[in-house]
Amino acid sequence: MAGPPPPVSNLNGNWHYQFRIILLGDSTVGKSSLLRRYAEGSFIPAPCPTVGVEFYSKMMELPPGIKVKLQLWDTAGQERFR
Template identity: 85%
Template sequence: MNLIIWHYQFRILLLGDSMVGKTSLLRRYMEHRFSPSPCPTVGVEFYSRVMELPPGIKVKLQLWDTAGQERFRCITRSFYRNAVGVFLVFDMTNRRSFENIFEWYNEVSNAQVVEKLIFLLIGHKSDLRSYNRVTTEEAEGLAISLGAHFIETSAMENRNVDLAFEMMASAIYDALRNKEISLEEGWEGVKVIHKKTAIKPQQKKQLPEEKCQC
């Protein structure tokens, strides 16, 4: 019996207003430490990490950290059509960043070339709960309206950071298995980067013993 194991590359964007913590979130995930960004991201920055999903599926995450400032939108928009997953990130202490999530969602949805795009709504800076301007109930309601899941994260306290990326990768892989996402020619959102076929060794047949003719 042949066992086929697929290995994939997923291209994922982080979208949201400037200074909501997208870069800090990525650096915590990549470097396992809190490293606040001293200034807003200019244009787009690229990160890459390999993770494993059961049963032994290797996935390379291509992570694109995008600038939230309006003057860089012409650059970030060029990445929309070739993404399979999008983190919609807002700052739990900044209500305006939450209200602008619809704009980010509509912008990337209108640019997509595939039937299904995986969204995960992230309420960042959950360590500053006493300064919250958005309730968990409001965020969960928005996520439902967008057909997405919601999770609160904190790069400073390393709260739910790895879980957020695991949720995204698992959701994309499940959509692939269920044929909700298909591999389109010329589309860079999902790539098959390796396919390994393990062949179950066959039992060696024993030849019948020959009778002595002497």
């Protein structure tokens, strides 16, 4: 049975892998509320609109002892992609 994969080097040694997740969607659909609830466990009934991008971070530990850092990007909802 193989063990966990070798750690990826990082500056402070607190995690093995890092993932960046960008949440896209229309304005005022609840992207900020969803990310804040997931990352911080809190809910604000009337949040201020996002200007540009906001960032959240969450650490997770997956079996067998692999630490993952999630960087969650909250966009303003006014992007146009072609």
